[in-house]
Amino acid sequence: MEGKVSEEEWKLRVDLAAAYRLIAHYGWDDLIFTHMSVRIPGPEHHFLLNPYNLMFEEVTASSLVKVDMAGNPVDPTPFIANPAGFTIHSAVHMSREDANAVIHLHTPHGQAVAAHGEGLLPLTQTAMLVRGDLAFHDYEGVATDHDERERIVADLGHKNAMLLRNHGTLSVGSTVGEAFIRIYFLERACQAQIMALSAGEAINHPPQGTPEIAAEQGAQGLKLAAQFLAWPALLRKAYRLDPHFAT
Structure with a gap:
């Protein structure tokens, strides 16, 4: 796909593919399930999403599927798309102009805290840095009902992270990083x-x-870390792990 799409889209593809590889590296993947998505700039409302039949450690920049707001492929692709899996992502993307990237996970620790009655407790510095920016959404079953999108959006509000009760975790950002x-x-x-x-x-x-x-310190420091510090370092790590992701 390099050279066949705009430079801006290619950079987004590389960033998103790196995120998939890093999620796999940290052991946060769930076989082929869950998703990360990013909005492609432009009036078409197109997004990049992982092929549904690839492990996260197999995702490359070129294999990412370009989808519309319904999660359907925009261009012919040899890979399987999962429109139902895009329900949560499309809700957030369509409601928040600043939500260019959306990450949703099913880790055991995330699910355990999402199932805890009090949610995330202020027990560690890490928790306190993100807790003030955390929203909650009650479980309604597997997220295939498009009517649920309105309730996800209402519960997220202006927050940038969410515990999906009895389900998992979610984050949004202006960039993948x-x-x-x-x-x-x-x-x-x-x-x-x-x-x-x-x-x-x-x-x-x-x-x-x-x-x-x-919480105030976390809100101020996270964007700086993502833009100039941690994400550039993580990209270097992704290249060291396997530079093939950027093909």
């Missing part, structure tokens, strides 16, 4: 919470007021 850094922090916070709660009842809670301070 921004969405990835958000999901990284959220997943690490969920993992730490499960580990802390399993260690016994002697939990040290932060002093009053500090979760709010950390």
Whole structure:
């Protein structure tokens, strides 16, 4: 696909393919299930999505499928698309101009915290950095009903991360890197919470007021990390792991 699409689209393809490879590297994939998507600039409302029959570790920039708002392929493709799997993503993309990238995962730690009555607790610095930007959506069954999109959008509001109750985690960003850094922090916070709660009842809670301070610091620092620090480093890591993703 390189040279057959615009330079802007190709860069988005490389970033998204890198995100798929990194998700697989960190063990956050769920066989072929869940998705990450990115909006292609322009009036057509087209998006890039993973082929439904590839493992995340197999995704490349060229294999990503260009879909419309219904999740249907725009161009002929040898790969399988999954319109039903685009339900959550399309809801967020269509309602938020700033939500250029959407990541949705089903990790065990994310699902465990999503099933916890109190959701994400302010037990660690990582949790406190993202907790103020976290929304919740109640489980309604496998997300194939397009009517659910309105409720997902209403629950997300202006937040940039979400716990889908009894289901998993979600993040959005103006770039793939921004969405990835958000999901990284959220997943690490969920993992730490499960580990802390399993260690016994002697939990040290932060002093009053500090979760709010950390939330403000997280909102300010995340975009900087995504744009200039962590995401460029993660891209270098993706190339070291397997540069084939960028083909």
